[in-house]
Amino acid sequence: MERRSFFKGLLASGLVLPLLPKAGRAGGDPVELLADDLQKFPTSDPSFWQRVRSEFQMRDGVVHMNNGSIGASPRVVTDSILQALTKLEADPYHNTWGGLGAGMEDVRQHAADFIGADLNEVSLVRNCTEGMNNIASGLDLEPGDEILTTNHEHGGGMSCWQYLRQYRGIKVNYLKMPNPVQDKAQLLRVIEQHLTPRTRVASFMHVDTITGLQMPMADIAAITRPRDILLVCDGAQTPGMLDIDVRALGVDAFASSSHKWLLAPKGTGLLYIRKQVQDRIHPLSLMKGYTAYSGSGGTRDVAGILGHGTAIDFHNAIGKARIEARCRQLSMRVREHLRQIPRLRLLTPEQEELSSGMVTFAVDGVKNSEVHKKLWEDYGIAAKVAQGTYVYTEVAAQLGENYNCLRFSTHIYNDESQVDRLAEALATILA
Template identity: 35%
Template sequence: MTDNRRKFLKTLSIGAAGALATPTQIWGQATTPLRSALTDLQSDDISETYWKTIQSQFHFAEGLTYFNNGSLGACPKPIRQATINFQNTLDDFPSKYMWGGWKDEIEEVRQKTADLFSVSEEEIALIHNTTEGMNLIASSMDLQPGDEIISADHEHTSALNPWKYWQQSKGVKIVTPTLPILPKSVEEVVDVYRKAITSKTRVISICHLVNTNGMILPIKEVTELAHEKGILVAVDGAQGTGMFNIDLKDIGCDFYTVSAHKWLFSPKGVGVFYARQDSQKHLKPLIVARGYEDTSIRRLENYNTRNLPEVLGLGAALDYRNAIGAQKIHDRTYELKHYFRDKIKDNEKLVLKTPELDSLSAGIQVVEVLGKNVQEVKNRLFDEYGIDSRPMSKFGLNAVRLSFAIFITKNQIDTLINALETISE
């Protein structure tokens, strides 16, 4: 028995998986493909050749051109491989890595995430997705009958329903102002919220970028307006984070929640929750397990067991993003937006349903093909050209939603435009 045990331990120590290696060594082994890829990304080059290199690191089904990142993002090949390696490490020695073996590495992911938003790591919880974050906020609020929540008409269902479920039965009222489809200024949007506020308003629930027509909402200006009256601001940041630069310290909102699988290109199933330090007193965990007495923001991510390789995969995705450069990604987003809009601006059959100003839109653009049903347009784009898009029919849009992620090239936009022009005939 003793000899068998010794043989087993020896096998563990020298096995191919290196199960008894230190977490730091495991991290190095798992991220080898990523570090190799980062070498190709760290460049001042902003040419189309550079972005084709980025494109080559994303793998899609044969014949597919993916303009639907706003629905669900893709994960670059190096991040996929790193996450698989983390999963193999966990399965090689489950108890070691599920409970404590990766503690320091998880904290590094928290710090990288905090740096992304220019906030403290003590304001970041690593959750599963935006929907969980919105439920966390809505379930925590100690609202009274007659209190009001402002949630405009373009809010995502998964951001609105938590307020309905957790608060409406208590007699709390949800106020739903109407947003303009094509505002000409930031102030026009701010004024919608200004007029909706009453003495009973307690929370403004607002998305950073609406999923319907790609409009950016002025979170900083609405937050300033709200805080003057003691109103909390909860932001659904699913569509904005990773698309353009976001400084949450400057924005000033109380809560901000993100699905990292969209524009951060992380593995599916991991999200980010931000709570301003002095607003954390309002929050209660959705799930209670051992360690619930923790007073730090980590109490909000205390699941006992979870898919930690996805969390480490988020860290790898942030390394990938940082190698490219946040400002370069921000600039590329707007470069593709302008390229697309300039190309179709003189075509009377292609009507943009997204605000023009850069302060009001970015990497999601919505276009109607006049005289054509949006479902027909979506189907023809896919069936005839292999282009995946999202049909948007609410609010009279009748338009396809197009996402310009960093793996999209100008040649692909040219192909898209040619397809839209053919369909419009």
């Protein structure tokens, strides 16, 4: 049964909680109704984004600007999970491996389409960390082979390489990220200088979890592919924030956490492995060979995966390009407002091609944790404390830098008034 058919059946049965104005509910798919509503407004009309924001369930007074850590699912996603669970538990045997469960392949196809991949290149995982570990564990590497990464990687994207270093004798080289990054040419030059004849894998985050820098993956691929170096991308931050196409990025493998910017259920993610390199990254399960990457060989969270598919539909209803533009628009507003506060220093690159929906400022003269605490306790603003070299890794001692910074992630459930509220709060706290 396809997910849309299931949803329509529940609507007709009267089991669905009200999602939209009463006039639009009878027998309609909530995602399709949202898309129809949005056609009434140009994207530049504030009513467009007000309509989108009405789909979220944020408590009054909460300004969530830490989407880089965790997203807030829209009501259509949480309702789809509850409805699937209700139906699943009414007939668990038939709905786990048939019925509802059969819809998981439909979700996998939706996910592949969403990131520009083929079905046989994509699997559904629980998060980016699991995806990165699947990649690393499947590689045929020999002692002395080298992996190039950076000192800004998230612990979830770096721990897999540390494991290979500790237990399989693989050498991990850490590139110290320039700060600030002057331009793309500087970044590419530094990367190329750190490649050696023994480099087998280059592993980089798509968006820097500390500074919000967007790595120029396609340009990096132009350096690594002629050298037969596998390019692995920690894409935890980008699906749902940027209008990505993994083929255009040129990466060989890409892992992501859908519970961030894609606003999918917690514990959902994507793994892409380019078909041309699948013989170099072995699957962890031997049950069906490489097709085991589909995750179809064991019991899964059916409701969560179906909710994952609903989140993709939600994004498609709004438009990936529109969402990216909105994230950038709000991020730029954060940048413009906060740069006027004397004790804040921008760490995120200015160039659009190197920036993203996350913006980071270093705080001078006071601990970032104190500012972070005041933002939440006094103003209801959730942000992210970021130190510098990621605290989960031992390279903090080798290449450590403490930027004493705060990271702000703006998504489609934020608006201009919340950015203004953030600026006013920081100006008061840092006065």
